[in-house]
Amino acid sequence: MTVFYLRQLSIFAMALALAVLLGLLGAPWPLVWLQPPLALALAIWRQAPRWWWLLHLLMLPAMVLALDAQLPAWAYLLAALLLFGLSRNVLTDRVPLFLTSRAVLEVLAARLPPGARLLDLGCGTGRLLFGLAQRRPDLQLHGVESAWLPWLWAYLRARLAGLPQVRITLGNLWQAPLAGHDVIYAYLSPEPMARIWHKVQQEAVPGAWFISNSFAVPDVQPDECIPIDDATASTLFIWRLTT
Numbered sequence: 001m002t003v004f005y006l007r008q009l010s011i012f013a014m015a016l017a018l019a020v021l022l023g024l025l026g027a028p029w030p031l032v033w034l035q036p037p038l039a040l041a042l043a044i045w046r047q048a049p050r051w052w053w054l055l056h057l058l059m060l061p062a063m064v065l066a067l068d069a070q071l072p073a074w075a076y077l078l079a080a081l082l083l084f085g086l087s088r089n090v091l092t093d094r095v096p097l098f099l100t101s102r103a104v105l106e107v108l109a110a111r112l113p114p115g116a117r118l119l120d121l122g123c124g125t126g127r128l129l130f131g132l133a134q135r136r137p138d139l140q141l142h143g144v145e146s147a148w149l150p151w152l153w154a155y156l157r158a159r160l161a162g163l164p165q166v167r168i169t170l171g172n173l174w175q176a177p178l179a180g181h182d183v184i185y186a187y188l189s190p191e192p193m194a195r196i197w198h199k200v201q202q203e204a205v206p207g208a209w210f211i212s213n214s215f216a217v218p219d220v221q222p223d224e225c226i227p228i229d230d231a232t233a234s235t236l237f238i239w240r241l242t243t
């Protein structure tokens with residue numbers, strides 16, 4: 001992971017160095033105009049993911065505009081803290097925050113076994129848990145989340161709504177024990193799926209279900225695939241564990 005970000009940083013820095021060099025050699029354009037297209041060219045050449053092309057292109061002009069706005073230093077610190085509080089897991093697990101759709105909720109509510117104890121690995125703002133609590137009061141619902149802001153939102157909501165069947169824990173999903181749950185739900189990203197599957201195999205009890213929203217486990221056939229009619233054309237992958 002660190003290597004990935006170091007690579008992107010090196011592209012930005014190389015483009016900056018080239019722009020400075022061209023400036024010293026007498027190029028007539030201001031540095032701020034030169035660096036972004038150079039960064040874009042390097043990103044394409046180094047085969048960086050496409051969304052980084054745009055980031056490289058916009059980074060320097062955005063910095064110039066921000067300096068121009070003359071914001072107080074604490075505004076940057078606050079923005080960085082909020083960003084970290086909201087999406088710290090992008091840095092470590094490459095998992096951002098996005099929420100389970102209503103259509104997925106409806107399908108799960110119709111299919112989950114009676115009285116099941118469900119664990120949402122990375123529960124975000126608790127959208128899945130609260131949605132299920134509304135539709136299926138018989139379920140025991142537990143979510144673990146490590147980003148402070150979504151965790152706080154979910155925790156307060158569970159407290160204020162007085163929902164005893166919803167439990168929200170601040171913690172790392174890699175340390176969350178899976179035993180004692182009948183259904184393990186994950187809506188993460190392609191990045192951690194192989195490692196999640198390993199954890200599920202090590203810890204989940206026979207008979208438990210592992211459900212991944214939209215992200216398959218590499219090289220492991222699910223027992224069931226349910227296409228969902230929602231905005232992102234989600235698919236629910238379900239594995240029923242036998243051993």
Ligand SMILES: C[S@@+](CC[C@H](N)C(=O)[O-])C[C@H]1O[C@@H](n2cnc3c(N)ncnc32)[C@H](O)[C@@H]1O
Pocket residue numbers: 086087088089093095096097098099100120121122123124125126127128144145146147150171172173174186187188
């Ligand atoms: C795509 S969101 C899904 C949110 C929720 N499960 C839902 O379906 O609406 C993934 C969540 O997993 C959390 N997450 C990622 N890695 C984590 C980790 N190692 N420990 C705890 N939470 C994590 C992220 O912060 C994010 O809130």
